[in-house]
Each structure stands twice: as C-alpha cells, then as structure tokens.
Amino acid sequence: MNELFGTLSDGTPVHRWTLERAGVRVRVLSYGGIVQSVEVPDREGRAGDVVLGFPDLDGYLAHPEPYLGALVGRYANRIAGGRFTLDGRTYALEPNNGPNSLHGGARGFDKRLWDAEPVGHGVRLTRISAHGEEGFPGRLEVSATYTLDESGALRIAYEAVTDAPTVVNLTNHSYFNLAGSGDAGGHELRLAASRYTPVDAELIPAGGPQEVTGTRFDFREARKTGSGYDHNFVLDKGVTDTPVE
Numbered sequence: 001m002n003e004l005f006g007t008l009s010d011g012t013p014v015h016r017w018t019l020e021r022a023g024v025r026v027r028v029l030s031y032g033g034i035v036q037s038v039e040v041p042d043r044e045g046r047a048g049d050v051v052l053g054f055p056d057l058d059g060y061l062a063h064p065e066p067y068l069g070a071l072v073g074r075y076a077n078r079i080a081g082g083r084f085t086l087d088g089r090t091y092a093l094e095p096n097n098g099p100n101s102l103h104g105g106a107r108g109f110d111k112r113l114w115d116a117e118p119v120g121h122g123v124r125l126t127r128i129s130a131h132g133e134e135g136f137p138g139r140l141e142v143s144a145t146y147t148l149d150e151s152g153a154l155r156i157a158y159e160a161v162t163d164a165p166t167v168v169n170l171t172n173h174s175y176f177n178l179a180g181s182g183d184a185g186g187h188e189l190r191l192a193a194s195r196y197t198p199v200d201a202e203l204i205p206a207g208g209p210q211e212v213t214g215t216r217f218d219f220r221e222a223r224k225t226g227s228g229y230d231h232n233f234v235l236d237k238g239v240t241d242t243p244v245e
Contacts, residue, residue, distance in 0.1 A: 002116065002123075005029060006057030012113060014057055017123040022152030023047075032110040033071025033125050033144050034060060035174050038154060048180025067173040070110035071144050072103045074129060074136050076171040080204045086137070087165055093135035098202060103173075105134030109142070110173070122147030131164070138164035190222040192243075193233035209234045 005016035014031040025039040025047075036053040052068050054060050060068065079102075082095035093101040103110065114125035122145060129140040145157045158170040177184040195209035196217040212218040217231065 002118075005031075008057075008061075008113070014113065015116060017116060017118075017146075019122055019146065019148050019154075021121050021148035022150065024148055024152035024154070026146070026148060026154055028123055028125075028146050029057075029060075030114050030116045030125065031057065032060065032069075032112065033114055033172075034110070035069035035146070035154075035172060038174075040152070042180070050176055050178050050180055052175040052177065064111060066175070067103060067110050069172070069174045071114075071125070071170070072173045073109035073142065073168065073170045074104045074134065074140065075101070075167055075169045076103055076173075077169065078102050078202070078204055080202075082135075084167060086167065091135055091137055100202060100204065101134075104136075108134065109170075114144075119145060120147060121149070136166055138162040138166035140166065140168065142170070144170070185224070185226060187225055188222045189219045189225045191219040191233050192236050194220065194236055195234040197232040197234070199231060203230050205232070 002015045002017045005014045007013050008031070014029060016036065017028045017030070019026045019028070023041050025037070027036040028034065029036055034053070035051060037049045038051045039047050039049050041047050054063070054068065078097060078100045079093060081099055082093045082101040083090055094105045096102055096106040109127075109129070112127060114127045116123050116125050124143055124145045126141070126143045129136070129142060131137060131139045139162065141161045143159045147155050149155060156172055160168045160170065162168070178187060194212055196212055197209050198206045200206040212220070216226075217233070
C-alpha cells in the first residue's frame with residue numbers, strides 16, 4: 001500500500017509505502033529511500049516502533065544531517081580529503097564533512113527522490129545517478145528492494161550497475177532502539193568480531209584492523225554499548241545467512 005506523504009518545495013509528491021507481514025509493519029519513503037518506522041511486537045505482543053524517524057516530510061527536510069533511516073550513497077562513510085584515485089585518475093568530490101566527503105556528498109542518495117514499484121511483499125526503489133553526480137564517475141543504475149520475509153524480518157537488497165569504473169558503497173542509516181522508547185544506551189551488544197578498524201580525529205580509518213582484546217571494542221561477549229563508537233567491526237566469518245554463535 002502507498003499513500004501521499006508530502007511534497008517537495010517544487011511540488012513533487014513524496015509517497016510512503018507500508019509493508020505488513022507476520023505482525024510487523026514497515027514504512028518506507030520514496031524520498032531518500034528512508035525507513036520511517038519499523039513496528040514489531042514485543043514478547044507480550046505489544047507493538048512498538050524500534051527505529052527513529054520523523055512523523056512528517058518537513059522533519060526530514062529540516063534535519064537531514066542525522067540521515068535518519070536513509071538510503072546512503074553513492075559512498076557510505078567518509079572519503080578522506082574529498083578525493084580518490086581510480087585507475088590512475090584522481091576524482092575530486094564535493095566536501096560536506098570538513099575536508100571530507102560524507103555519505104555521497106551534499107546531495108547524496110538520501111536527498112534524492114526514488115521511483116517506486118511494488119514487488120511481492122515489498123517495494124523496489126530505483127534511480128539513475130548520472131555521470132559526475134557529486135563528482136563520482138560513471139552512470140550508475142541503482143535499486144534497493146525492501147521486503148518482509150515470512151517471519152517478518154526486514155531485508156534490504158541493493159544492486160548497482162555502472163557503465164564505467166567507479167566506487168560505490170550503499171547502506172541503510174537507521175538508528176535502532178529495540179525498547180521502542182527511552183535511552184538506548186542500556187542495550188547490550190554482541191558481535192562475532194575479533195578485530196576493528198581504528199579511526200583518527202576526523203573518523204578516517206587509521207591503519208589496518210586491530211585486535212579487540214583488552215579494548216572497549218570487545219563485544220564478543222554481550223555487554224552494554226555506551227557511547228563513542230563510530231567504527232568498522234570486522235566480522236570473523238564475514239556476512240552469513242544466520243547469526244554466528
């Protein structure tokens with residue numbers, strides 16, 4: 001099901017798609033590919049929204065910086081100095097995080113309107129990122145498919161096809177609070193990751209992966225998360241279909 005969610009300043013309509021299955025309800029916006037809400041039942045069957053989001057389009061337009069629930073690209077995270085070299089050629093990007101390029105630049109995928117169509121138990125968003133958009137080379141055909149499986153799990157599948165060598169790194173930028181409200185700082189986290197990537201003062205990777213042993217990055221046993229984490233964790237077995245015990 002989709003409905004009008006709001007309009008951009010030029011009058012372009014933004015739609016909201018609602019996915020429902022196995023007691024789970026997810027709402028996705030055609031603007032920014034944003035996951036606005038994920039409502040799930042708790043152990044007693046009471047529904048609660050476990051991701052942060054704004055109730056209307058104006059909230060997202062007025063506060064883009066947190067990237068709440070957004071589809072981030074062309075390149076998630078930071079590119080140091082707003083430039084990279086590929087096949088011997090250096091490309092200059094638009095810096096939007098000090099000297100660095102963050103999450104695709106000043107107008108990345110999170111601030112673009114996507115075409116949307118229903119697919120099975122979900123919605124497929126598509127757009128074409130033109131050669132030179134935000135400084136990135138190559139024309140990029142991008143899709144992101146949001147579906148709920150038979151258990152109610154939300155799955156996001158990305159696909160990108162280019163006509164020239166380029167870089168691409170797509171992700172979703174949702175903030176989760178599994179309690180549905182209150183401070184998420186008390187959550188416990190367990191990661192099957194024995195290494196992490198250190199970063200410098202500008203959150204740029206500083207050297208190769210390091211062992212988590214004896215550091216605050218050791219989550220191999222569940223413990224409270226706290227704050228001050230903006231790092232990559234190297235999963236011991238890569239990406240797997242089911243959680244690694």
